[in-house]
Amino acid sequence: MKKIEECAIIKKIESKFNMVFKTRVSRIVSSSIIFFCFGVIFMSSCLGILHSIDSHKGVGGLETSAVPVAADDDYKALSGLLAETKEPEPAVDVALEEQVDAVVLMDEVSTAEPAVLTYQTYRVKSGDMIGYIADAFGITQDTIISVNNIRQSRLIQPNQYLKIPSMPGILYTVKKDGETIEAIAEKYEVDSSKCALVNYLTPSTELKAGYSLFVPDAELDWMTRQEINGDLFKKPLKARYWLSSSYGWRDSPFNAGTRSFHGGIDMAVAQGTPIYPAMDGKVTTAGYNATYGNYVIVTHHSGYKTLYGHMSKITCQKGNFVYAQKTQIGLVGSTGLSTGPHLHFTVYKNGNTINPLSVLN
DSSP, X not given: OHHHHHHHHXXXXXXXXXXXXXXXXHHHHHHHHHHHHHHHHHHHHHHHHHHHHHTTTTOBOOOOSSOOOOOSXXXXXXXXXXXXXXXXXXXOOXXXXXXXHHSOOOSSOOTTOTTOOOEEEEEOOTTOOHHHHHHXXXXXXXXXXXXXXXXXXXXXXXXXXXXXXXXXXXXXXXXXXXXXXXXXXXXXXXXXXXXXXXXXXXXXXXXXXTOEEEEETOOOOHHHHHHHTTOSBOOSOSSOOEEXXXXXXEEOSSSTTOEEEEOSEEEEOOTTOEEOOSSSEXXXXXXXXXXXXXXXXXXXXXXXXXXXXXXXXXOOOTTOEEOTTTSOOEEEBOOSSBSSSEEEEEEEETTEEEOGGGTBO
């Protein structure tokens, strides 16, 4: 009898313990879920507030794609500068299809003829670089770049298909009527006989402008290679900076709800930070503009110009020859249409803006 009563008491105790334990666990779980949700909402609100505060700090005005003109009294035109600007239309390069179509493709390779040009296709894998691909096939980086008309070597993508020729060389497009294989081979310092044989021509054959041929063992010129590999320009700031606004379409920092095309990049950094030219060149403009404030334009070779805006002070003069990362041309500021200290940096190619990040080293 006593054992039965003891068992009943033990069961009651266990039942109450289980009930209390389950209640406490459920409370703990419920509290944890509530506090977690509250934390997520709180952090999202904080990030939203910080973004609204900092997203427009250290960015410039609504720059156009045209090279600006300096003016002493340009403030009266300020309201007109807030209109949206149109994105510049990129130049269409139609040379690729013409070059590829002009190359002789052969299915059968004769082992007795070393000057036969053939092609194969390679599918880019994740992590591939042009240099590694070129080494694997025993050709040069210039060959892959030229044959595939690559404009930015850093932007090759996985699953992209590349044409791989059986020998190193580059594609060349005849510039004017009357050019010969001999003249082209002499220009690139290669064997004219091999060049003629690969293209099924004679060394003295006169070619028409626009004709494309493969020049075996030829290399791209230094400037072209630097441009394609993104090594042509150096960074105009030696100090660490924050990229506060990229190249391309963006929300206007001055007109809420509108978008405008940003023709350069904004590099936010401390007031008074020294600014240097991104490439050797001649200062062709040093003045003031309502949008860019104190700004400098440096003209370089091959149709390039660079603009440096919102300076607190200009430390060069028009006509000065300046050197990349050596000659100080100004100090970072917030003049013109600006929300805080930063450098606006634009790169022009033949009068049109290009993304500076595609050519900066």
